[in-house]
Amino acid sequence: xxxPILSASLVARFAEIVGExxxxxxxxxxxxxxxxxxxxxxGRTSLVLRPGSVEEVSRILAxxxxxxxxxxxxxxxxxxxxxxxxxxxxxxxxxxxxxxxxIREVDVASNTMTVExxxxxxxxxxxxxxxxxxxxxxxxxxxxxxxxxxxxSNAGGTGVLAYGNARELxxxxxxxxxxxxxxxxxxxxxxxxxxxxxxxLFVGAEGTLxxxxxxVLKLFPKxxxxxxxxxxxxxxxxxxxxxxxxxxxxxxxxxxFELCARIAVDFSVRHIPGIVAPxxxxxxxLVLMEISSGRSAEDARALIEEVLAEGIEGxxxxxxxxxxxxxxxxxxWAVREAMxxxxxxxxxxxxxxxxxxxxxxxxxxxEAGAAVLQAAPGARLVTFGHMGDGNLHYNISQPExxxxxxxxxxxxxxxxxxxxxxxxFGGSISAEHGIGRMKRDELIATAPPVATDLMRRIKASFDxxxxxxxxxxx
Numbered sequence: 001x002x003x004p005i006l007s008a009s010l011v012a013r014f015a016e017i018v019g020e021x022x023x024x025x026x027x028x029x030x031x032x033x034x035x036x037x038x039x040x041x042x043g044r045t046s047l048v049l050r051p052g053s054v055e056e057v058s059r060i061l062a063x064x065x066x067x068x069x070x071x072x073x074x075x076x077x078x079x080x081x082x083x084x085x086x087x088x089x090x091x092x093x094x095x096x097x098x099x100x101x102x103i104r105e106v107d108v109a110s111n112t113m114t115v116e117x118x119x120x121x122x123x124x125x126x127x128x129x130x131x132x133x134x135x136x137x138x139x140x141x142x143x144x145x146x147x148x149x150x151x152x153s154n155a156g157g158t159g160v161l162a163y164g165n166a167r168e169l170x171x172x173x174x175x176x177x178x179x180x181x182x183x184x185x186x187x188x189x190x191x192x193x194x195x196x197x198x199x200x201l202f203v204g205a206e207g208t209l210x211x212x213x214x215x216v217l218k219l220f221p222k223x224x225x226x227x228x229x230x231x232x233x234x235x236x237x238x239x240x241x242x243x244x245x246x247x248x249x250x251x252x253x254x255x256x257f258e259l260c261a262r263i264a265v266d267f268s269v270r271h272i273p274g275i276v277a278p279x280x281x282x283x284x285x286l287v288l289m290e291i292s293s294g295r296s297a298e299d300a301r302a303l304i305e306e307v308l309a310e311g312i313e314g315x316x317x318x319x320x321x322x323x324x325x326x327x328x329x330x331x332x333w334a335v336r337e338a339m340x341x342x343x344x345x346x347x348x349x350x351x352x353x354x355x356x357x358x359x360x361x362x363x364x365x366x367e368a369g370a371a372v373l374q375a376a377p378g379a380r381l382v383t384f385g386h387m388g389d390g391n392l393h394y395n396i397s398q399p400e401x402x403x404x405x406x407x408x409x410x411x412x413x414x415x416x417x418x419x420x421x422x423x424x425f426g427g428s429i430s431a432e433h434g435i436g437r438m439k440r441d442e443l444i445a446t447a448p449p450v451a452t453d454l455m456r457r458i459k460a461s462f463d464x465x466x467x468x469x470x471x472x473x474x
């Protein structure tokens with residue numbers, strides 16, 4: 001058993017709620033819940049609870065409130081900013097939502113799906129697909145990430161350009177408050193102006209105000225046609241012009257526009273089995289573009305061919321290849337989705353999840369690159385992301401031959417350089433990954449004082465005892 005920071009009697013009271021089988025106390029059982037996949041944020045706990053119902057979550061939080069016991073909610077444990085892990089005190093209880101995994105309803109007429117927090121994102125996508133609908137939230141971690149975590153972090157992903165982020169895909173929530181009260185707002189309404197929009201206080205709050213246990217999600221008609229292409233070009237400026245062209249020609253049919261530096265593609269090809277280079281010729285920059293049509297497959301094909309022909313004729317693009325079937329389209333996406341994982345064999349990285357106005361992306365890339373390389377000569381700028389919504393994963397791999405720890409010692413300096421450029425362009429230091437532990441201090445230091453004061457007031461109102469995911473966000 002882990003260090004018994006929580007008293008044996010308190011552990012027993014919590015365990016009684018979920019049953020001994022679902023109250024984990026052995027060190028080996030607890031281990032997967034106290035660290036995350038990148039190994040940046042670890043912690044300790046004496047107890048992991050795995051409730052199987054909303055009633056059990058309610059009883060856990062009521063007891064936590066009574067005893068002043070901090071609770072850390074956790075979904076699929078795929079977060080990248082440490083929002084889902086306990087601290088090193090050992091006195092925080094981890095509450096895993098993975099057993100709340102029912103799909104309660106798929107309502108085709110209303111284009112909604114009601115699911116519990118522990119439903120894995122890919123399973124939600126498959127349930128929608130089986131009903132002839134689309135749930136468009138799409139992430140590289142969708143085989144593990146859970147809906148509760150997606151909502152708590154306001155996840156983004158590759159579908160934001162056409163469909164919006166998690167907040168925009170959520171119509172209603174069921175939330176257990178720190179007191180144990182259940183806020184049932186599982187409504188399917190697309191229009192509702194009855195007072196404050198309370199659900200959006202919880203979506204994106206990273207479990208600091210309450211625990212989302214279920215949600216009503218928006219569904220969409222499945223596109224009848226979907227075309228995917230890789231495009232080689234010379235510069236971010238060319239990519240921006242191509243994006244404007246594609247937006248003008250395809251409108252809402254432009255469902256993805258991903259900008260990738262050549263090095264990001266090379267890493268995927270070099271290190272991930274089964275990944276092949278999408279274009280035979282090399283280009284400094286590449287775009288992965290997807291165009292969908294609700295009318296027909298022929299319409300989608302005609303649209304993407306029109307955009308590419310105009311792009312190449314106008315010298316915005318040098319070369320392009322269109323996927324010939326769904327399998328090849330999935331293979332094209334696999335190159336993009338492998339990019340984060342493919343950086344690991346190249347050594348350590350200093351990663352940033354930033355957004356700037358779409359029109360500022362080329363200037364940001366040039367200015368940030370010059371500033372980083374002046375401070376850290378030889379650093380490799382592995383830039384990729386959702387250009388269509390202004391969100392870049394601006395990742396910096398260590399210089400070849402440099403010691404890992406020597407590069408990581410520059411973390412704060414490099415981080416400050418990049419985020420300084422982001423702020424000069426009126427951007428955000430957290431576009432889709434959240435704040436968690438990683439960015440809390442920077443949020444407090446750089447957000448307008450009125451904003452941080454309002455957030456603190458909201459936190460104090462919902463969670464006066466400070467038991468909900470303490471040390472995260474604010």
